[in-house]
Amino acid sequence: MAKVSGQKFTVLKDKKTVVTRAGLWKVPHNTTEDEIYLKVGRYKKPENWIETEVAELDNPKSELTLTGEEFSNLITFIQENYEPFKNGTQAFIPLDNPYDVSVAHQVKQLLNLDDRQRMLDFLIQNDVIPTDLEIGLAHAKRSRAIDEFNSMLELDLTENNWQHWFEINSWVLGTDFVKVLDERTIDTANISDFLMQSYDGFLDIVEIKRPEGGLKFWQASLDHGNHIPHSDLIKAITQASIYIHEVEREADSHKFFQRVGGVRTIKPRCTLIYGRSGDWTTEQQEAFRILNSSYHNLTIMTFDHVIERAKRILGQNC
Incomplete structure (x- = not known):
C-alpha cells in the first residue's frame, strides 16, 4: 500500500483493464476534530499502470466518497455485522x-x-423469561390498560368500545370470572354484552352501559330523605334481570349448552356496570351499598368502582 502525507491508498482488485482502489485521507478542521474520508472507486487502467499515490485517477467507471461520519458508521456496521452475517445469521x-x-x-x-x-x-x-420479568410484563400491561381506561372516560365512546376493552381486560372484573365466552346471544330477542364462565365453572352475565350516554344513577331529588335510583338505572336493572331470567330458561337447552362451549347454567348472576361515582357524597355511597344488598343475583358497579378495583389488584393506591 502506498502512503503519502495525509493520504493512504490500496488496490482492492487489479484486473487486466480495470483497477478497484480505496483511499483514505485526512481532512483538517479548525474548530472540530479532523475527519477521515474514504473513497472507493473502479477505474480504467492507464497505460503502463503501476500502483500510484495520486488521489485522483482518470476515467472512473464508478466512484464513491464517504464523509467522516458516513465512514465511521460504515466501520461500526461492519464490526457489528460482518462475522454473524458471514456465519449465516441475517x-x-x-x-x-x-x-x-x-x-x-x-x-x-x-x-x-x-x-x-x-x-x-x-x-x-x-x-x-425469568419469573420476575414475566410478572413485571403482566403488571406493565395491566397498568397501561388502566391508563387507557382513564383516557376512554374522557371521550364520548360507544358501548362497542367498552365491550372491546372489557373483553381484553376481563381481569378488572375480579376473580369471580375466569373466561369470556365467545357466545353472547341468549335467545333470538336478547344479546348480552358478555357471557362469562365464573370461577366455579358456571355461566354468569356482564352487562355494560357506557358512562357517557347521559344515563343518570340517582334521582335529582330525595324521597323521604333518601337517595333513590333514577329511572335510567331501573331500566338497566330490569334489562339485566330479564337476561338472567332468559338464561335460566335456556339452562336445559342442549343447543344453548353447546353454543356456550359446554359451560353449565345454574342460578346465573349478572354484573351490571353502570354510571360514575367519583363525585358521590357519603350518603350516596351508603345508599349504593343498601341498593346492592337488595339483589341476590345482581351486582351493580360503576366505572369508577371498576378502576378502583383494578388499581387494588395491581397494588396501586386509590
Whole structure:
C-alpha cells in the first residue's frame, strides 16, 4: 500500500483493464476534530499502470466518497455485522447494545412467528423469561390498560368500545370470572354484552352501559330523605334481570349448552356496570351499598368502582 502525507491508498482488485482502489485521507478542521474520508472507486487502467499515490485517477467507471461520519458508521456496521452475517445469521441481538430500537423490532419478529404454541412451549421449556420479568410484563400491561381506561372516560365512546376493552381486560372484573365466552346471544330477542364462565365453572352475565350516554344513577331529588335510583338505572336493572331470567330458561337447552362451549347454567348472576361515582357524597355511597344488598343475583358497579378495583389488584393506591 502506498502512503503519502495525509493520504493512504490500496488496490482492492487489479484486473487486466480495470483497477478497484480505496483511499483514505485526512481532512483538517479548525474548530472540530479532523475527519477521515474514504473513497472507493473502479477505474480504467492507464497505460503502463503501476500502483500510484495520486488521489485522483482518470476515467472512473464508478466512484464513491464517504464523509467522516458516513465512514465511521460504515466501520461500526461492519464490526457489528460482518462475522454473524458471514456465519449465516441475517438478524441477531447484540448483547453489548441490547436496548437499541432495532433489537425491539427483531424480538417482535421472533415472538410473532406463526406457530404461537410452539413458541410458547419453547419459552416455557427453556425458561427463557425469568419469573420476575414475566410478572413485571403482566403488571406493565395491566397498568397501561388502566391508563387507557382513564383516557376512554374522557371521550364520548360507544358501548362497542367498552365491550372491546372489557373483553381484553376481563381481569378488572375480579376473580369471580375466569373466561369470556365467545357466545353472547341468549335467545333470538336478547344479546348480552358478555357471557362469562365464573370461577366455579358456571355461566354468569356482564352487562355494560357506557358512562357517557347521559344515563343518570340517582334521582335529582330525595324521597323521604333518601337517595333513590333514577329511572335510567331501573331500566338497566330490569334489562339485566330479564337476561338472567332468559338464561335460566335456556339452562336445559342442549343447543344453548353447546353454543356456550359446554359451560353449565345454574342460578346465573349478572354484573351490571353502570354510571360514575367519583363525585358521590357519603350518603350516596351508603345508599349504593343498601341498593346492592337488595339483589341476590345482581351486582351493580360503576366505572369508577371498576378502576378502583383494578388499581387494588395491581397494588396501586386509590
